[in-house]
Amino acid sequence: MALLEIQDLHASVDGHEILKGVNLTINAGEVHSIMGPNGSGKSTLAAVLARRDAYQVTGGRILFNGKDLLEMDPEEAACEGVFLAFQYPVEIPGIGNAYFLRSAMNAVRKYRGEDELDAMDFLPLYKERMKLLEMDDKLMNRSVNEGFSGGEKKRNEILQLSMLEPKLAILDETDSGLDIDALRIVAQGVNAMRSPDRAFLVITHYQRLLDYIKPDFVHVLVDGKIERSGGPELALELEEKGYVRAEAEVQQALPA
């Protein structure tokens, strides 16, 4: 059984259809990359998978681990093992970063009928993971993402990913705004998480990230549909030719 099965997915925001029949199957252990021009619907797909309310599904179905994902609310999907590393991580004033993550882990553990982690169980692991991601200790007790630099925010997402250990990790343009060193560190963090029971959906605009996180499959999303799929070589081809053509077509379609 596939981990994720998306069949003929249609979704809209504010009445505009954005996804126009997406089909995608992901097995545990695989890394898939979704590329495509800006505005093609990549973040929308991620949001639908994470069950964000504002995105209405108007057709199709999604099975996650054999369960109907579209029946789940965001916290259920999260507890079932869907993780989204946000393109724009959100700031939450007054809530400590470590406290937040421990609350999240305990919510997930509770859902699975596991015991809660106390601070003593949690902190050593948390600190170790922070070190791996070369994050400053000071970020531990600062409010979630508040005053973090762009790179720190992205690392914080990967930190959460590594602690929450989801079945499906969706990375939405985690590479944007990162310099090459940060990119390497983030990619290392992700690679350390690769395992036969975990799948990744890596959304990126640029091929660059895929030099570090090697995908098994690459898909090109254009105007709400997967236009092409292939192996890692597709990403290289796109890098060479660009989706210039595709992008030009999208541009033309816009009213002047």
Add this chain to the structure above:
Amino acid sequence: MSSSVDTIRDLAAQDYKWGFVTEIDEDRVPKGLNEDIVRLISARKGEPEFMLEWRLNALRHWFQMEREQGEPKWANVTFPPIDYQNIVYYSAPKQKPSLDSLNQVDPELLKTYAKLGIPIDEQKRLSNVAVDAVFDSVSVATTFKDKLGEMGVIFCSFSEAVQKHPDLIKKYLGTVVPHTDNFYAALNAAVFTDGSFVYVPKGVRCPMELSTYFRINAAETGQFERTLIVADEGASVSYLEGCTAPIRDTNQLHAAVVELIALDDAQIKYSTVQNWYPGDKEGRGGIYNFVTKRGKCLGRNSKISWTQVETGSAITWKYPSCILQGDNSVGEFYSVALTNNRQQADTGTKMIHIGKNTRSTIVSKGISAGFGQNTYRGQVKILKGATGARNYTQCDSLLIGDKCGAHTFPYIDVRNGSARMEHEASTSKIGEDQLFYLRQRGIKTEDAVSMIVNGFCKTVFKELPMEFAVEAQKLLGVSLEGSVG
């Protein structure tokens, strides 16, 4: 028909966990307000002549105010006219007039406080807090009296203070909030029935938190208590106030007065977690919380700090304020006010800078949910002589849903050019993006809302004593149940 009313009651009762009624014999005076009632109250309490005169004087003033202008109308709240003749002004559990030990307290009362989690049973010594418990109109128990007595700290019911420390009462009563101050202050001065009195002598740091727990039980009564706290030179004290009331579908009036006085180098920290019954979801019932709280920094280098967490009451009308008279004195006001369902709150502070180099800080966090209306009203006044005065005001509002409202009325009056004023204000909606972020990590909507709100209030909560901060956080969570989704 009746079953749907019951269901609503049950639901409301679920949210408000303190809504039970204690079956107890009450000694109450007839409804209504006139000189005879005031004489009756004073007589029941066996008061000296000066107190009766003080009350009657206030009553006359109140009648005049009622004739000429009635209740204050400037607050941003609405309620039907209150019939002041339809209220019982004195109601007390029947008991011996003086209590020497807790053994003489009615067991029903002890049970009530046990249910509320208030440690008036000294044996339990749950925490390092001395408690004065006020049930309806009278104080029923004050704990740790002896231990405090050794240090010269007086902590007792107001009635007892009138009997045992009349000189202190005469010297300070009404010096911060005179009966002429406002309509409710005049009413309180005429009919107040009990409350707490604290005196901390020169140089003494009170070794434990002092706490009064107010409980309204009887129906159709008003509660009018009066608290007076005096910190003598170099003394310091931290005082906590908590309150609850049973669920009833008529409104009940609570018009308290609190006066604080800090002499040279003295410090008073006054914390409130106000959780009076807020009414049901439709806005039926609930307490009208019309309270006058004011502190006077009389001495040099003195400091008065108010922290309040207001989650209860149908209507809250209160402005804990500081008169910064002594040079270098400091006033602080930290407030969280939450209105859910049909609750209304008009709250804030006044900082009156009179002395040189006086400083004040105001941090107000208003949270509105449901159809709640939340108003911050604050005044900062820098008088001519207040050279070098400084004020920092931060006033933030958080909206949950789109049927509630937040309003801000800051009044600033500066008459000395050297004053430095800073004002920051913000209004935000609880963000869909914040909620989604937390939910995407597995946190349930309710818990996510409560985390975001607690985060928003953090700068105020950290001013509360530890146990109170925990209670306040839980209370916010409970008060917000059902406000989202």
